Amino acid sequence: MIVDLPSTTTSAVNHALIDIRERGGAVALGRVLTLVIVTDDSAQVEQSIDAANEASKEHPCRVVVLARGLKRAGTRLDAQIRVGGDAGASEVLVLRLYGPLADHGDSVLVPLLLPDCPVVAWWPGAAPAVPAEDPIGRLAQRRITDTAAASQPIKALESRRTSYTAGDTDLAWTRITPWRALLAAALDLPPHEDVETVTVTGAADNPSADLLAGWLRSRLHVPVRRRTSPPGGGISAAVLERRSGKVELVRPDGKVGTLRQPGQPERRVPLRRRPVRDCLAEELRRLDPDETYQAALQALTEVDGRRASPTKSPLTAQTRDVETRTDQ
Amino acid sequence: MAGWVNPLLDSRDKRLPRIAGPCGVVIFGVTGDLSRKKLMPAIYDLANRGLLPPGFALVGFARRDWADENFAELVHDAVRDHARTPFREEVWARLSEGVRFVPGSFDDDASFDDLAAVVADLDEQRGTGGNHAFYLAIPPATFPVVLKQLARTGLAARNSDQWRRVVIEKPFGHDLHSACELNEIVNDVFPEESVFRIDHYLGKETVQNILALRFANQLYEPIWNSNYVDHVQITMAEDIGLAGRAGYYDGIGAARDVIQNHLLQLLALTAMEEPLSFSPGSLRGEKIKALSAVKLAEPLDETTARGQYTAGWQGGTKVVGVLEEKGINPESTTETFAAITLNVDTRRWAGVPFFLRTGKRLGRRVTEVAVIFKRAPHLPFETTMTEELGQNALVIRIQPDEGVTIRFGSKVPGTAMEVRDVTMDFRYGTAFTESSPEAYERLLLDVLLGEPSLFPVNAEVELSWKILDPVLEHWAKQDRPEPYAAGTWGPPSADRMIAAAGRTWRRP
Numbered sequence A: 001m002i003v004d005l006p007s008t009t010t011s012a013v014n015h016a017l018i019d020i021r022e023r024g025g026a027v028a029l030g031r032v033l034t035l036v037i038v039t040d041d042s043a044q045v046e047q048s049i050d051a052a053n054e055a056s057k058e059h060p061c062r063v064v065v066l067a068r069g070l071k072r073a074g075t076r077l078d079a080q081i082r083v084g085g086d087a088g089a090s091e092v093l094v095l096r097l098y099g100p101l102a103d104h105g106d107s108v109l110v111p112l113l114l115p116d117c118p119v120v121a122w123w124p125g126a127a128p129a130v131p132a133e134d135p136i137g138r139l140a141q142r143r144i145t146d147t148a149a150a151s152q153p154i155k156a157l158e159s160r161r162t163s164y165t166a167g168d169t170d171l172a173w174t175r176i177t178p179w180r181a182l183l184a185a186a187l188d189l190p191p192h193e194d195v196e197t198v199t200v201t202g203a204a205d206n207p208s209a210d211l212l213a214g215w216l217r218s219r220l221h222v223p224v225r226r227r228t229s230p231p232g233g234g235i236s237a238a239v240l241e242r243r244s245g246k247v248e249l250v251r252p253d254g255k256v257g258t259l260r261q262p263g264q265p266e267r268r269v270p271l272r273r274r275p276v277r278d279c280l281a282e283e284l285r286r287l288d289p290d291e292t293y294q295a296a297l298q299a300l301t302e303v304d305g306r307r308a309s310p311t312k313s314p315l316t317a318q319t320r321d322v323e324t325r326t327d328q
Numbered sequence B: 001m002a003g004w005v006n007p008l009l010d011s012r013d014k015r016l017p018r019i020a021g022p023c024g025v026v027i028f029g030v031t032g033d034l035s036r037k038k039l040m041p042a043i044y045d046l047a048n049r050g051l052l053p054p055g056f057a058l059v060g061f062a063r064r065d066w067a068d069e070n071f072a073e074l075v076h077d078a079v080r081d082h083a084r085t086p087f088r089e090e091v092w093a094r095l096s097e098g099v100r101f102v103p104g105s106f107d108d109d110a111s112f113d114d115l116a117a118v119v120a121d122l123d124e125q126r127g128t129g130g131n132h133a134f135y136l137a138i139p140p141a142t143f144p145v146v147l148k149q150l151a152r153t154g155l156a157a158r159n160s161d162q163w164r165r166v167v168i169e170k171p172f173g174h175d176l177h178s179a180c181e182l183n184e185i186v187n188d189v190f191p192e193e194s195v196f197r198i199d200h201y202l203g204k205e206t207v208q209n210i211l212a213l214r215f216a217n218q219l220y221e222p223i224w225n226s227n228y229v230d231h232v233q234i235t236m237a238e239d240i241g242l243a244g245r246a247g248y249y250d251g252i253g254a255a256r257d258v259i260q261n262h263l264l265q266l267l268a269l270t271a272m273e274e275p276l277s278f279s280p281g282s283l284r285g286e287k288i289k290a291l292s293a294v295k296l297a298e299p300l301d302e303t304t305a306r307g308q309y310t311a312g313w314q315g316g317t318k319v320v321g322v323l324e325e326k327g328i329n330p331e332s333t334t335e336t337f338a339a340i341t342l343n344v345d346t347r348r349w350a351g352v353p354f355f356l357r358t359g360k361r362l363g364r365r366v367t368e369v370a371v372i373f374k375r376a377p378h379l380p381f382e383t384t385m386t387e388e389l390g391q392n393a394l395v396i397r398i399q400p401d402e403g404v405t406i407r408f409g410s411k412v413p414g415t416a417m418e419v420r421d422v423t424m425d426f427r428y429g430t431a432f433t434e435s436s437p438e439a440y441e442r443l444l445l446d447v448l449l450g451e452p453s454l455f456p457v458n459a460e461v462e463l464s465w466k467i468l469d470p471v472l473e474h475w476a477k478q479d480r481p482e483p484y485a486a487g488t489w490g491p492p493s494a495d496r497m498i499a500a501a502g503r504t505w506r507r508p
Helices: A010-024 A044-056 A099-103 A105-112 A135-139 A153-162 A177-188 A207-220 A276-285 A291-302 A314-319 B033-048 B068-082 B089-096 B109-125 B140-152 B176-189 B205-215 B253-271 B280-292 B439-449 B458-476 B492-500
Strands: A002-005 A033-040 A061-068 A076-082 A091-098 A119-122 A142-145 A168-170 A195-203 A224-229 A235-242 A245-250 A256-260 A267-270 B024-028 B057-062 B099-103 B132-136 B164-169 B195-198 B229-237 B294-296 B304-310 B312-314 B317-319 B337-344 B353-359 B366-373 B393-399 B403-411 B419-427 B482-485
Touching (some): A002 A010, A010 A076, A010 A091, A033 A044, A033 A105, A033 A135, A044 A061, A044 A091, A044 A276, A076 A099, A091 A099, A091 A105, A099 A105, A105 A135, A119 A135, A119 A276, A142 A276, A153 A168, A153 A207, A153 A291, A168 A291, A177 A207, A207 A224, A207 A235, A267 B089, B024 B109, B033 B068, B033 B089, B057 B109, B068 B089, B068 B099, B109 B140, B140 B176, B164 B176, B205 B393, B229 B253, B253 B280, B253 B304, B253 B337, B280 B294, B294 B458, B304 B353, B304 B458, B304 B492, B337 B458, B337 B492, B353 B492, B482 B492
Parallel strands (some): A033 A119, A061 A091, A119 A142, A142 A168, A195 A224, B024 B132, B057 B099, B132 B164, B304 B482
Antiparallel strands (some): A002 A076, A076 A091, A235 A245, A245 A256, A256 A267, B229 B366, B294 B337, B304 B337, B337 B353, B366 B393, B403 B419
16 A cells, blocks of 8 residues: 655654554554665665565565655655555655755654664665764664765775774675675585685675675685776685685676585585675664674775775766676 | 684674585485475575585485486476475576485385495585485384485494484374384484484474573563463364375374474473573473473373364365275274373472363364463452453464464453453564574574484483373273364363363463
8 A cells, every 4th residue: 555645744644654554454563673765866766665675574674765855946745655565564654855854864764763673774875974973874773885886886885994883784795695604614624724815806896805805804814815807797706725725616607606625526506696685684684783894894904906996987887777786 | 623613603793694514415205295395495495595505415215217307307396386485597506406316115225225326426526525314204114124224325324524314203103112112223323413303393483482482581481480370271273184194194193193292392392491501402401301390180081182073164164074084994093182281390380280282173273372371369440340351361373373462451441440351462474574484494404504402302202202101091991082073172071171170271
């Protein structure tokens, strides 16, 4: 069910929500968190809602979309409530903010947060320079950004590193969980030798490749080298050198990974790029600070051969849509 | 290597899933319902979630004239029809590379030699590293011959850095004596720590949640004892009849099929003391203590009930009685409904009866644990005000509609003070997930990881039989079970049984 409330106020929205609950029995009381999506009023609104609805099947939540419209317009709040089949296992409030109100999303948000439940803020596109100090970021226990979606990913990653606050997280980090799990499982097998050096290969502007390198550096404390592969390919390889030979996880085509290690046959493993909804569901699974991410971020400065802040070709920025942007 | 710690693992890194090490699963009885509807889909779902090791192998063994491709097709169809997660070609492609089939019968030495060769080959080609789980999805009568074959061909033997595990399904025997015998046969070939007995109830999220509810909260533990609890009802009701399982069920009956394993495990989780930690050892220790304290209420004539369903209307469909079901001996005295009364002889539970009931063709499909509390010792209301007030209850709904219900009194709106029962509901589906893993997914992964918490051990199985055996013997001396119409909540004797204790069954 979709209810439109043009030119409205938050108390009218709250009122409408209670009304809908009484009539339809759409219950908001069992929700475990409020997910706030902060975006511009563009195609990104619907894409993000789709991802949130998918993720809500695992984490029923209230989704509040703050879509910033034209700032030059007069102050106005347009609201839309979606429940039931139009909202997955969640209820979705789309709030379009116009005029000066666009800069005061937090004032609209406060009355619509669920009591007691944690608040998660997600910027699917451009994120504030310091998420924890953003007015909406300050209301949230957890702040999800996506450096891969930034116009200058490596610069964004740098700013995440210097401004890290407990509760920050990055979808570029979420995307590499399968890589990390496979590498960790590979080291479980004998011989249990120390890793001597590490190489991570991926596109120059790929923040996930940087984070993987940073994570390996933070865990292994050995020289970690970052190599560049052609743009757009995400991570293509991670190689851990040990005395007896290399532990190698390579993914040339972006779909199937091949794991090679001494004394074991070559193994192939599905390792496709993860869609945003999977990453979001993983993010919502834990709401406490992610110390491992923090360590990986901080170890970035110790990775060799990393481009500090590459210039990004404008062409790739335009041609990549949401699905292909999920470079890992 | 002892003392070696994987530098990439960190307990704070909670998003990193534990992937099982290199390994394979050999399933006996691949053409059965269990394999097709539960095991194979669970294996695919695990693969889809990235939890199976690269190079995982799945071997089927059955009396069919099949090649690997035919078996792969069976697995493919089973996955397509029953898997929980969406079908993805690239995941299936990797999984199917490791699918093998060995045709043969259990008493044929040659086919087990073939199986041993296939397994050795997989270690070579797929790098399963000599780690194999043997899943016996077959009738228990065939366990001895299969186990003997596994021992003969050296499949059960392992060297130090490998593992071999065996997975068995209920029934674990049909009384204490046969259970001990079965345990001996299994332990002859596989040491107890390599034996994984599947009670799929223990893989359910809601059952594991009993522990969270009791031990993670301040709210419930103080009242979880005989000072506040009046009695406990544990119900597992099915609406289906024997359809297709008559051959297995005849001679087994409801008590052996359900009470001995599922219901007594639920009782143990409800009644046990707080474990020192959640390590498998302390958890089992507490469950064993609880089961050791369980005593049957006597006399059995009055504290137990059993029945057989007769023809009737159930949920709008006309159904036949158990004695008219195909494959059942028309003279059968096998019960399709069983109820027993137990006491847990501990300080915590002194004087609190536990009523357990299960049956087929009952009112609806439901499994729940209901903790019924005593009435408030004093009510500062006139009796007319509280006529409609029942006892407070906390109900853990295991399936379907997983969650927790609390019943308590509330004022009826209006000028008069009138109190009536209302319910407060927690639903797993709304608070967490519609897509929580299936019990078999969790249990299979635990087998591959060697994580034994959710599997009952020898001692638990034997204690459960020790509790149930006197009832079975008592019933064996009686006439026929009492008939009850399909679609009702069991025979009148079940109501008489609980009424004699001054209580009534709740309608689940």
